[in-house]
Amino acid sequence: MAAVGGGGLQGYVLGRLLLAVPVLFGVSLLVFAVMHLAPGDPAAIMLGAQATREDVERLHRELGLDRPLPVQYARWLGRVGQGDLGRSIPLGREVLPEVLTRFRATLILTGGALLVALVIGVPAGIVSATRQYSWLDRLSMGIAVTGVSLPVFWTGIMLIIVFSLTLRWLPSAGMFSPYGGDFADLLWHLVLPAITLGTASAAALARMTRSSVLEIVRQDFVRSARAKGLAERAVVGRHVLKNAVNPVVTVLGIQVGTLLGGAILTETVFSWPGLGSMMVRAIQARDYPLVQGGVLLIATTFVGVNLLVDLLYAVFDPRIRYE
Amino acid sequence: MLIRRLAALALLVAFCLVTGAAAAPPKDAMVVGLLAEPVTMDPPQITDLNSARITKRIFEGLVAQELGSYKLVPGLAQSWEISKDGLTYTFKLRPNVTFHDGTPFNAEAVRFCFERQLNDKSPYYATGTYPYVKSFLGNIASVEVVDPLTLQIKLKAQLAPFLQYLAHQSLFVYSPEALKKWGKDIVKRPVGTGPFKLDAWEPGVKVVLVRNDGYWGGAPKVRQAIYVPIIEAQARLAAIKTGEIDLTMDVPPDSLDDLRKDPNVVVAESNSSAAWYIALNTRHPILKDKRVRQALNYAVNKDAIIRDILKGTAIVSRGPLSPVYGPYHEESVQKYPYDLEKAKALLKDAGYPGGFELTFLVPESGSGMQSPVEMATVIQANLATVGVKAKIQTLEWGAYLKKYLEAPDMAEMSWNPSIGDPDHMMYMLLSSDRFPPAFNAGFYQNDKVDDLLRKGRTTVDEKARVPLYREAQKVIVEDAPWIFVDHGKQVIIYRKRVQGFKLHPNFDLVLTQVWLQ
Numbered sequence: 001m002a003a004v005g006g007g008g009l010q011g012y013v014l015g016r017l018l019l020a021v022p023v024l025f026g027v028s029l030l031v032f033a034v035m036h037l038a039p040g041d042p043a044a045i046m047l048g049a050q051a052t053r054e055d056v057e058r059l060h061r062e063l064g065l066d067r068p069l070p071v072q073y074a075r076w077l078g079r080v081g082q083g084d085l086g087r088s089i090p091l092g093r094e095v096l097p098e099v100l101t102r103f104r105a106t107l108i109l110t111g112g113a114l115l116v117a118l119v120i121g122v123p124a125g126i127v128s129a130t131r132q133y134s135w136l137d138r139l140s141m142g143i144a145v146t147g148v149s150l151p152v153f154w155t156g157i158m159l160i161i162v163f164s165l166t167l168r169w170l171p172s173a174g175m176f177s178p179y180g181g182d183f184a185d186l187l188w189h190l191v192l193p194a195i196t197l198g199t200a201s202a203a204a205l206a207r208m209t210r211s212s213v214l215e216i217v218r219q220d221f222v223r224s225a226r227a228k229g230l231a232e233r234a235v236v237g238r239h240v241l242k243n244a245v246n247p248v249v250t251v252l253g254i255q256v257g258t259l260l261g262g263a264i265l266t267e268t269v270f271s272w273p274g275l276g277s278m279m280v281r282a283i284q285a286r287d288y289p290l291v292q293g294g295v296l297l298i299a300t301t302f303v304g305v306n307l308l309v310d311l312l313y314a315v316f317d318p319r320i321r322y323e
Numbered sequence: 324m325l326i327r328r329l330a331a332l333a334l335l336v337a338f339c340l341v342t343g344a345a346a347a348p349p350k351d352a353m354v355v356g357l358l359a360e361p362v363t364m365d366p367p368q369i370t371d372l373n374s375a376r377i378t379k380r381i382f383e384g385l386v387a388q389e390l391g392s393y394k395l396v397p398g399l400a401q402s403w404e405i406s407k408d409g410l411t412y413t414f415k416l417r418p419n420v421t422f423h424d425g426t427p428f429n430a431e432a433v434r435f436c437f438e439r440q441l442n443d444k445s446p447y448y449a450t451g452t453y454p455y456v457k458s459f460l461g462n463i464a465s466v467e468v469v470d471p472l473t474l475q476i477k478l479k480a481q482l483a484p485f486l487q488y489l490a491h492q493s494l495f496v497y498s499p500e501a502l503k504k505w506g507k508d509i510v511k512r513p514v515g516t517g518p519f520k521l522d523a524w525e526p527g528v529k530v531v532l533v534r535n536d537g538y539w540g541g542a543p544k545v546r547q548a549i550y551v552p553i554i555e556a557q558a559r560l561a562a563i564k565t566g567e568i569d570l571t572m573d574v575p576p577d578s579l580d581d582l583r584k585d586p587n588v589v590v591a592e593s594n595s596s597a598a599w600y601i602a603l604n605t606r607h608p609i610l611k612d613k614r615v616r617q618a619l620n621y622a623v624n625k626d627a628i629i630r631d632i633l634k635g636t637a638i639v640s641r642g643p644l645s646p647v648y649g650p651y652h653e654e655s656v657q658k659y660p661y662d663l664e665k666a667k668a669l670l671k672d673a674g675y676p677g678g679f680e681l682t683f684l685v686p687e688s689g690s691g692m693q694s695p696v697e698m699a700t701v702i703q704a705n706l707a708t709v710g711v712k713a714k715i716q717t718l719e720w721g722a723y724l725k726k727y728l729e730a731p732d733m734a735e736m737s738w739n740p741s742i743g744d745p746d747h748m749m750y751m752l753l754s755s756d757r758f759p760p761a762f763n764a765g766f767y768q769n770d771k772v773d774d775l776l777r778k779g780r781t782t783v784d785e786k787a788r789v790p791l792y793r794e795a796q797k798v799i800v801e802d803a804p805w806i807f808v809d810h811g812k813q814v815i816i817y818r819k820r821v822q823g824f825k826l827h828p829n830f831d832l833v834l835t836q837v838w839l840q
Contacts, residue, residue, distance in 0.1 A: 040721030044728075044760070046370045047454050048690070050741070050751060053760050054457045062452050090362045090370070092451060092510040101526055157557050164561035172561035173553040178354040178529055178568065271554045273527025281359065286721050 116198030125209025678710020
């Protein structure tokens with residue numbers, strides 16, 4: 001599945017990294033085009049009703065928006081090549097440190113959601129598979145279908161109404177308490193957003209785990225394992241799971257992308273200070289440098305995660321070799 | 324294995340709940356939940372309300388507004404004189420005032436701040452982009468330092484609202500030394516003279532201000548003001564009800580009745596200067612007839628919109644100026660109550676007994692737009708009863724603003740002026756000097772109105788000004804260039820422990836006089 005020239009693992013990784021260059025180039029072109037061709041004007045949005053024609057024109061000139069689009073793109077790309085993502089239009093801050101700070105918060109949220117997905121999804125899938133057609137199987141798959149179908153913003157607001165407003169167990173917004181907080185405070189704030197974001201992925205994982213385990217359970221070596229008198233727990237734990245794990249890892253990799261995307265809405269609902277909530281604001285303000293920088297960062301992460309997933313196959317399945 | 328893992332998770336969650344459960348809030352720190360975090364803290368670059376609500380605690384202008392009204396009172400200038408020809412303003416500055424970085428405030432500092440924006444050859448011009456330099460400083464001919472505490476500003480032409488401009492953040496004064504030190508990064512390093520100074524800004528998380536113990540007006544009673552962004556209305560509601568935050572705004576209108584009954588919170592309401600209207604294209608072949616525009620005004624049931632959609636958080640609009648403008652507000656204008664018979668009669672007179680079709684531009688959301696889609700739906704149904712078929716076209720805010728200035732038939736707009744002067748509402752939106760790309764989107768033109776509004780701009784004496792604006796309102800309302808819908812109230816919700824809070828008409832949240840119980 002992964003025969004890329006000689007040179008073993010190093011060569012494979014290098015090849016994949018080289019392949020990432022045209023991908024990222026394409027992404028940069030796409031996001032630039034989409035942002036600049038979309039109707040709307042950052043200067044007009046900033047100025048609002050008190051704008052004068054002179055003020056709008058002067059802002060355009062100072063922001064370089066009066067140049068032809070290809071020139072603007074070339075200048076931006078040239079700077080990006082030197083590691084300079086420019087300055088946000090309304091914020092006036094450098095884009096790179098800004099998106100990196102925000103990205104950390106997004107990674108915490110995505111990590112939390114992934115944990116929720118794993119802790120709920122994988123056990124649910126195993127239980128469903130090993131007790132196929134039992135009430136437990138039907139129940140968990142029923143919940144899974146519901147989970148996949150729930151829109152993130154709805155789940156989020158419902159959780160706020162139940163757990164923040166009514167029960168008052170958990171905070172409704174932010175990553176830390178206003179007066180400052182420690183790690184425990186962070187976890188406390190993470191619970192609702194992570195569940196909101198992780199639910200759909202948990203459901204997808206559960207379904208994948210179930211079908212993957214079911215396929216393995218029916219194979220001969222599992223029958224042999226049972227025949228030699230191994231306890232069911234050992235059969236599933238040692239033999240079945242090991243072989244069922246690769247499709248699950250694939251889904252997990254895809255879920256990271258879904259989570260990064262879903263984080264945008266979750267972050268907005270819970271005012272999580274991540275890249276997603278920032279991007280929503282930046283898109284509304286037509287903050288070109290910030291949106292472009294943010295999308296490039298997300299695309300780079302996605303390429304990285306995909307590579308990581310491919311490398312993980314070899315860890316879980318010794319038959320796969322990258323050479 | 325599974326059960327053990329689940330048990331571990333449950334333990335973890337329980338641990339978080341116990342340790343994280345909010346302790347009692349500190350007695351001298353208050354938390355404000357804003358709709359979004361500030362964009363920038365460099366006064367001349369601010370264009371949004373969230374940034375203004377924070378930075379107005381840090382910076383001051385030469386002139387200030389009295390809390391609760393638009394009345395001008397001394398700020399960093401103790402007094403001022405206006406020359407007979409209305410062109411020279413001489414300010415006596417407050418002595419012994421220092422910026423938060425310890426450098427002195429004086430006439431040179433004011434000149435430096437204005438010069439930064441005005442002079443594109445200034446070495447500090449490139450430290451920012453100044454959205455309002457033409458609108459608010461464009462009329463300044465020169466800024467001169469007479470002595471360290473005397474400043475003279477000469478204008479190119481008489482401009483009545485100029486003193487009000489000096490109370491706007493784009494003409495606030497900041498430490499020149501700080502700007503020289505930080506350059507473009509001044510956007511996150513605010514150094515002013517105000518009652519609070521910046522302690523920390525964690526992007527997306529919070530802004531912490533601490534009181535300025537050396538404030539010339541006396542140190543505030545609250546030691547810390549913490550601002551957190553809470554984007555979702557439902558989350559703001561939860562946070563204020565549980566006491567996570569002390570003060571917030573824009574909760575779901577449905578929840579207001581419940582909040583008013585809550586013994587732990589106060590719902591403070593007051594009229595604002597905002598206007599919510601539908602601009603009608605006065606060059607449209609049908610809408611150019613005044614009778615048609617009046618008919619549309621009669622056909623819209625504003626009371627029902629305010630009662631059912633806005634849940635009472637607005638008052639009916641009878642013209643461009645809300646009652647907040649005091650003497651400038653004209654009550655005896657033509658009224659447009661909900662009257663279908665009158666609307667039908669006017670349409671018949673105008674030659675459209677069977678109605679006609681229009682495109683109705685509506686934003687999905689937007690600054691001050693209240694509930695734009697729901698309101699549009701009701702208005703559409705209202706107009707249908709008199710035979711006017713309004714086809715709603717919904718757009719995202721950024722795209723909407725562009726379309727709005729491209730001569731739509733009819734389009735929603737809301738305007739919450741940052742300057743407390745009638746000029747800023749009426750001249751900005753209804754003078755023929757302000758056709759698109761400025762904001763007179765309906766191309767309304769009436770020579771008499773133009774004349775009155777231009778005179779109003781240049782008449783410095785308030786007694787002579789008031790009748791000009793009152794007369795202009797009468798003409799405008801009769802001409803009906805807009806469907807006048809409502810003036811939104813500002814609704815601020817705060818915990819009972821917050822004492823001394825008072826609403827300000829331009830939506831500012833002043834904390835200097837606030838204390839905590």
